[in-house]
Amino acid sequence: MGVKRAKEEADAGAVKAKKKVKTASPLLDCDAAKAFFEEQGIKVHVPAGKDVNITPLRGFNCDGFAKRLVKYCDGKFPKPTPIQACCWPLIMQKTDVCGIAKTGSGKTLAFAMPYLSMSRLGVLEVFEQPCNSPRFVAMAPTRELAMQIAEVCVDLVKALTAGDVVSNCECSVMAEKCCVTHDSFLLVSLTGSLIRWVFINSHFATEVATVFINNKKQETTIC
Numbered sequence: 145m146g147v148k149r150a151k152e153e154a155d156a157g158a159v160k161a162k163k164k165v166k167t168a169s170p171l172l173d174c175d176a177a178k179a180f181f182e183e184q185g186i187k188v189h190v191p192a193g194k195d196v197n198i199t200p201l202r203g204f205n206c207d208g209f210a211k212r213l214v215k216y217c218d219g220k221f222p223k224p225t226p227i228q229a230c231c232w233p234l235i236m237q238k239t240d241v242c243g244i245a246k247t248g249s250g251k252t253l254a255f256a257m258p259y260l261s262m263s264r265l266g267v268l269e270v271f272e273q274p275c276n277s278p279r280f281v282a283m284a285p286t287r288e289l290a291m292q293i294a295e296v297c298v299d300l301v302k303a304l305t306a307g308d309v310v311s312n313c314e315c316s317v318m319a320e321k322c323c324v325t326h327d328s329f330l331l332v333s334l335t336g337s338l339i340r341w342v343f344i345n346s347h348f349a350t351e352v353a354t355v356f357i358n359n360k361k362q363e364t365t366i367c
């Protein structure tokens with residue numbers, strides 16, 4: 145009898161522990177967050193009166209992220225880069241972010257992951273799904289950078305839709321690259337080309353886009 149009870153208690157403990165692991169916060173705890181900011185030399189400025197949780201992520205599993213995208217990143221990278229760990233939870237709280245990090249620090253995924261996740265889950269408010277105009281517009285100062293951003297976006301969309309990309313890689317002088325899926329439309333453009341693209345595609349009004357990325361050399365503004 146005693147052995148049976150001990151086994152039952154052990155089983156119950158194991159279930160509890162499993163649940164605890166499952167519900168562990170995706171964010172760093174307070175001390176780890178402080179150490180992370182210090183080690184990485186990260187400064188986060190929050191405007192006065194803004195109520196936002198700035199705690200960085202511990203892994204790729206951010207609240208509200210599409211599971212397929214988390215799996216894609218988990219399979220490709222060991223952990224988020226500092227700009228990703230800090231920007232993802234902020235953007236998922238629907239706050240505007242200006243992220244500054246050096247070249248090659250993973251800024252493209254820092255803004256593309258939240259947009260695609262929110263788009264997929266229907267969290268973005270402007271359009272019902274599917275949408276036929278871009279609501280994600282990324283501007284880049286050089287053609288090379290525009291192509292680089294577009295490639296990352298196309299790979300992510302493929303991971304998200306299991307290859308179900310309606311059309312992609314449309315490349316012209318006007319729009320460097322468009323990527324159309326059932327539920328999102330991403331436009332990556334040279335800053336100057338965007339104005340011409342808007343002019344020619346009269347059905348496209350920039351105010352319908354919910355995510356704007358202004359990608360300068362080391363500074364990315366997301367709003």
Ligand SMILES: Nc1ncnc2c1ncn2[C@@H]1O[C@H](COP(=O)(O)OP(=O)(O)OP(=O)(O)O)[C@@H](O)[C@H]1O
Nearest residue numbers: 221222223224225246247248249250251252253361
């Ligand atoms: N979490 C990660 N871990 C390791 N490598 C990553 C991670 N995220 C992205 N990368 C890789 O880092 C490289 C640079 O990424 P990315 O081009 O997004 O940087 P960037 O900061 O936007 O650079 P730039 O300022 O030139 O636009 C890419 O090869 C990308 O695959």
